[in-house]
Amino acid sequence: MSNTILEQLRHKYEEIEQYEKVISKSLTYRDNNPNESIVSETIIKRCQDKIQQNSRDIIDMFEDKNENFKQEKLIMTGNIDYMNSNLCLLKPINVNNNNNYYSNLLMKKRKADIWVNFYDKIKEIKMLNKSGNDINHSTTSDKIFNNLISDINLKTLFTSEENFGKCLDLHELYHEYINIPNIFNSSNNNKKLNSSNNNNQILLNENMDDIIKFDYLNYLKNIDNFKNIPVKIKKSEEYIKYIKHLTQYLKSFFVKIYPLVNFNEIQDIIDSKFEDDQEQLDKNNNKGIELNEEENDKKELFCSICNKSFAKETLMDAHMKSKKHLKKLNASKINNTIDNNNTSQEKNKSEEDTIREIKYYEYQIIRYKDILQNIIDNTINQIHKKQTMTPEEFELDRQNELNIKKIEKEDKKKIFNPKNIPIDWDGKPLPYWLYKVHGLGIEHKCEICGGASYWGRRAFEHHFQEWRHAYGMKCLRLPNTLQFKNITRIEDALKLHHKLIEDKNKTEFNPDVEEQYEDENGNVFNKKMIMDLKKQGLDTNLNIKNKENSLDLD
Numbered sequence: 001m002s003n004t005i006l007e008q009l010r011h012k013y014e015e016i017e018q019y020e021k022v023i024s025k026s027l028t029y030r031d032n033n034p035n036e037s038i039v040s041e042t043i044i045k046r047c048q049d050k051i052q053q054n055s056r057d058i059i060d061m062f063e064d065k066n067e068n069f070k071q072e073k074l075i076m077t078g079n080i081d082y083m084n085s086n087l088c089l090l091k092p093i094n095v096n097n098n099n100n101y102y103s104n105l106l107m108k109k110r111k112a113d114i115w116v117n118f119y120d121k122i123k124e125i126k127m128l129n130k131s132g133n134d135i136n137h138s139t140t141s142d143k144i145f146n147n148l149i150s151d152i153n154l155k156t157l158f159t160s161e162e163n164f165g166k167c168l169d170l171h172e173l174y175h176e177y178i179n180i181p182n183i184f185n186s187s188n189n190n191k192k193l194n195s196s197n198n199n200n201q202i203l204l205n206e207n208m209d210d211i212i213k214f215d216y217l218n219y220l221k222n223i224d225n226f227k228n229i230p231v232k233i234k235k236s237e238e239y240i241k242y243i244k245h246l247t248q249y250l251k252s253f254f255v256k257i258y259p260l261v262n263f264n265e266i267q268d269i270i271d272s273k274f275e276d277d278q279e280q281l282d283k284n285n286n287k288g289i290e291l292n293e294e295e296n297d298k299k300e301l302f303c304s305i306c307n308k309s310f311a312k313e314t315l316m317d318a319h320m321k322s323k324k325h326l327k328k329l330n331a332s333k334i335n336n337t338i339d340n341n342n343t344s345q346e347k348n349k350s351e352e353d354t355i356r357e358i359k360y361y362e363y364q365i366i367r368y369k370d371i372l373q374n375i376i377d378n379t380i381n382q383i384h385k386k387q388t389m390t391p392e393e394f395e396l397d398r399q400n401e402l403n404i405k406k407i408e409k410e411d412k413k414k415i416f417n418p419k420n421i422p423i424d425w426d427g428k429p430l431p432y433w434l435y436k437v438h439g440l441g442i443e444h445k446c447e448i449c450g451g452a453s454y455w456g457r458r459a460f461e462h463h464f465q466e467w468r469h470a471y472g473m474k475c476l477r478l479p480n481t482l483q484f485k486n487i488t489r490i491e492d493a494l495k496l497h498h499k500l501i502e503d504k505n506k507t508e509f510n511p512d513v514e515e516q517y518e519d520e521n522g523n524v525f526n527k528k529m530i531m532d533l534k535k536q537g538l539d540t541n542l543n544i545k546n547k548e549n550s551l552d553l554d
Contacts, residue, residue: 004121005061005069012054012061019047019054021141022148029149035402036154038165038257043148045259078114157256165257167379168372173246174219180238182309183229184214220380224366234358235351243361250368257375266371274363422455446488448472 023044030040064070074080154164161169177183223246226234233239255263303309303316306325310316319325369376386394421429422440435441443453444460449468454460463469464485473480476490478497487493515527525533 005072009058009061012058016051016054018139018141018144019051022145023047025141025145035164038157038259039149039152039154042152042259043145046148075117076114078117162253163382165253166375167382168220168253168375170220170223170246170249171216173242173249174216176238176242176245177219178214180233180242181236182233183239217380217383220376220383223376224362224369226362231355235354240354240358240361243358243365247361247364247368250365250372254368254371270364270367273367274360277363278359444488446472447490448476448488448493 026040026043026047029043030037033039061069071080158164159169161167161171229239251263251267254261254266303319303325306319306328308319310319385397389397415423415428417423417429419432421432421435424430430440438456438458440456442457443455444457445451445453446460446463446469449463449472452463452468454463464480470480473484473493476493478484478493483500484493484496487496512528513526516524517527517530518524
């Protein structure tokens with residue numbers, strides 16, 4: 001191997017070709033293993049990154065900002081001595097050493113020569129190979145593909161609940177949500193509170209009932225419903241941590257299941273729409289934060305000092321006059337009087353920043369929930385199955401789904417059929433002997449059907465009663481009768497129709513010729529002759545009778 005820029009360029013191009021082969025192999029791997037499509041897409045993403053990186057390196061080499069490529073060209077043409085250039089890797093350490101080949105050459109004032117540079121480069125390559133400092137390692141596409149598959153493991157990439165990227169695993173976030181203080185009191189529109197221990201015990205029991213009702217399924221269905229949560233709870237540290245963790249999980253899950261999608265572009269779109277939709281979210285208040293805290297406080301009677309909410313004003317007034325509240329109020333006044341004037345503006349700014357931050361996280365959760373809606377639906381279906389099945393039945397159902405996918409995949413496989421033998425009802429080609437017996441290799445064309453081809457005698461005979469042949473006969477204004485069977489040419493059909501008309505005319509009864517009359521003397525005349533005599537007035541002396549009816553003509 002060499003350290004020249006030309007060799008590095010060749011190596012970069014070779015790597016690009018190898019990664020392109022890896023991409024083609026990963027596509028075939030995805031077709032053969034549909035359950036591991038995420039693995040193949042992850043391999044394709046890594047190969048794309050490598051190809052882009054090599055392409056950027058190639059562009060940098062051609063730009064030649066350090067002028068090394070230009071110097072290398074001069075060395076190849078013999079205009080510069082290779083040993084005196086910056087591209088030489090092996091510089092002499094001890095110039096006075098007579099055994100050192102390069103030191104002896106440097107001591108001599110050599111002239112630049114093409115062949116001297118060529119042989120110096122060969123000796124440098126040999127010394128590098130002996131020392132084991134191989135600069136460019138070439139690897140095959142098979143080796144790269146196997147290394148990437150071994151690095152990517154779906155069992156470590158996804159949890160068992162996520163089912164290889166088909167479902168979400170939000171159990172930790174669910175527990176984090178239900179442990180937010182007063183989250184259920186606020187969402188249930190201010191249940192009754194009192195400072196006594198008995199009422200507090202009743203409240204705890206009611207909260208437990210609310211937690212039981214708000215199970216994991218309800219949490220998944222209402223994961224983006226923030227309208228019932230007041231601003232005071234949203235400003236708490238627990239709630240901010242919760243929405244941060246939820247957004248991080250949704251983003252990471254999206255990146256894992258869609259590795260080929262440009263995540264940065266989607267995030268930029270969400271950020272740009274956040275600014276546009278912020279005013280609309282504030283007005284509609286469907287899935288956002290209420291900025292007007294006064295209206296929210298009218299709906300909710302909340303004591304920020306004691307961190308308690310009340311259902312009636314009477315309870316609120318009684319609490320404000322209680323000893324516990326007054327003690328906490330005095331303590332808070334003593335602590336806040338020192339820095340109250342200096343920190344009032346900073347608090348207002350920090351509150352605005354926190355409100356904007358919370359709105360931003362909630363908006364991201366709403367958008368990513370819309371993107372991952374199908375996976376959330378699959379998660380809900382999986383939970384329903386777990387609730388209605390035993391673990392053994394659930395595993396059997398999962399295996400059956402995998403088997404069905406394998407069968408569908410086998411059905412979609414291309415069947416090797418080089419002779420284009422017709423496919424039987426089971427989806428496989430007919431046996432070759434049966435194909436030959438029925439003459440399915442013989443083509444029959446019908447000009448009346450617009451040049452359609454029929455393979456085999458049976459299909460050819462059946463097509464005369466089909467709509468296409470009947471429509472062709474109708475266009476020719478010919479009857480589709482049994483006489484026209486096995487007639488495929490238009491000219492033959494027209495000739496046959498003309499001949500049938502002539503035969504019909506010959507066999508049909510003609511009264512002018514075939515109807516006979518006789519006179520008194522027994523002379524026989526046809527009807528045409530009698531009519532001619534009558535027109536000329538020559539039948540007055542004749543008493544002519546019809547032979548069949550024996551009636552007088554007059």
